[in-house]
Amino acid sequence: MLSYQHAYHAGCRADVHKHAALAALLARLTEKPKPLSYMETHAGRGRYDLHAPEALKTGEAKQGIEAALKAKAIPAEHPYMRAIAGCRARHGGAAYPGSPEIARLTLRLEDQIHLMELHPQEHEALKRAVHADNVHVHNRDGFEGVLALSPPQPRRGLVFIDPSYEIKAEYDAAVDFVRKLHRKWPEAVILLWYPVLDAGLHAGLAEKLDAAALPKYLRREIAFPNPPERGMRGSGLVLVNEPFGAAADLDAAEAYATRAS
Ligand code: SAM
Numbered sequence: 731m732l733s734y735q736h737a738y739h740a741g742c743r744a745d746v747h748k749h750a751a752l753a754a755l756l757a758r759l760t761e762k763p764k765p766l767s768y769m770e771t772h773a774g775r776g777r778y779d780l781h782a783p784e785a786l787k788t789g790e791a792k793q794g795i796e797a798a799l800k801a802k803a804i805p806a807e808h809p810y811m812r813a814i815a816g817c818r819a820r821h822g823g824a825a826y827p828g829s830p831e832i833a834r835l836t837l838r839l840e841d842q843i844h845l846m847e848l849h850p851q852e853h854e855a856l857k858r859a860v861h862a863d864n865v866h867v868h869n870r871d872g873f874e875g876v877l878a879l880s881p882p883q884p885r886r887g888l889v890f891i892d893p894s895y896e897i898k899a900e901y902d903a904a905v906d907f908v909r910k911l912h913r914k915w916p917e918a919v920i921l922l923w924y925p926v927l928d929a930g931l932h933a934g935l936a937e938k939l940d941a942a943a944l945p946k947y948l949r950r951e952i953a954f955p956n957p958p959e960r961g962m963r964g965s966g967l968v969l970v971n972e973p974f975g976a977a978a979d980l981d982a983a984e985a986y987a988t989r990a991s
């Protein structure tokens with residue numbers, strides 16, 4: 731358990747998809763002056779080095795964010811690009827912001843950020859990488875931690891769910907969590923990422939969420955160009971309580987991720 735390390739996959743095509751969507755949604759929510767809460771169930775280490783041996787070993791960022799940047803696929807004023815630029819200005823040209831750093835750089839100081847990370851080393855790295863008065867880093871199970879804090883203050887907000895899906899049971903656990911979270915905090919915007927796999931493990935998650943009668947519900951899947959022979963051939967996002975106009979944010983994120991390679 732807990733053998734997954736996102737350092738091997740940072741900046742991959744799925745990251746471009748989920749991070750572009752997340753940054754745009756958070757920026758959209760900050761258009762209103764009211765403060766909000768942002769919570770993450772599986773935060774990772776917050777910031778990555780795309781020149782680190784782990785990233786170079788898989789080369790996934792080359793097909794992902796590096797290809798998208800080379801093709802100038804993402805407009806400079808897009809919140810995802812602003813987060814990358816902000817992260818690189820401070821930490822160098824190979825730095826890549828994970829979702830917690832994207833949230834910190836996109837949200838305002840009056841917004842509250844709660845990040846759950848269970849792996850002790852990743853949690854320590856996250857605490858070092860992402861800190862501010864409004865950032866609260868928790869070393870606990872993400873599903874349990876977010877439910878325990880829900881509904882938070884302020885009640886307006888978004889929860890991002892980005893498990894590593896190391897074991898089959900995580901697909902059902904994610905479905906169960908979305909249902910429970912929606913019952914406890916009905917107004918929460920929920921963004922869930924899942925991998926589209928050759929083995930079809932994601933199909934049950936998609937079917938169960940589609941059948942759950944969740945409000946303002948969107949589920950989108952993209953197929954990667956030139957997918958690997960085995961493994962992840964695409965990327966999926968589920969959005970509950972879609973903020974007005976967010977479908978366009980998902981369209982854009984899909985275009986960036988498929989242009990990436
Ligand atoms: N959301 C991050 C990003 O986009 O930058 C990447 C997260 S990575 C896909 C999944 C993370 O979840 C890993 O760092 C792993 O250690 C952590 N993790 C695994 N099981 C967990 C659990 N039950 N609760 C909280 N974190 C967990």
